[in-house]
Amino acid sequence: MNPHCLICESSAVLSQDNAKAIVQLFTVLNGFAREWRPPQPSTKNPHPVEPMAWFLQTMTAAVANTASALRASDTFIQDMQKYQFGEFTCLYLPCGARFDAISP
Structure with a gap:
């Protein structure tokens, strides 16, 4: 069962762990994108x-x-966890309410 926000009744929840994983994924993709340039044909190098x-x-x-x-x-x-999540582990995205995850 997905938790629902008591303020906005949304189920769009982001946990600290998921937020960290998203930042790391975008960091990795950005690193690959910066290096990914097809080789350019050169007249100086006769051997492609x-x-x-x-x-x-x-x-x-x-x-x-x-x-x-x-x-x-x-x-x-670290800044994201400090300023967006504070002492809590989860964040409701639409309204910004923060809470701790509830164990099943």
């Missing part, structure tokens, strides 16, 4: 980059970028 070599280089750079970006996102996550 092999597709698999390009893919491995891109993935290596993306993983390195993402690892440092995840460390940097920790500050954002």
Whole structure:
């Protein structure tokens, strides 16, 4: 059974753990997107980059970028937990009411 807000009767609930996971997911996707650039044809290099070599280089750079970006996102996550959730573990999205999760 999904909890419902006593104020707005909504069931749109976001937990701290889910909010953290969403921030981390977007951080990872952003890291990959920043590195994902198809190889450009070059007149200086007569030997084109092999597709698999390009893919491995891109993935290596993306993983390195993402690892440092995840460390940097920790500050954002801590602020989100402090200012959005406070002492509570869940947040109703429509009205902003905060509460602790109820164990079944």
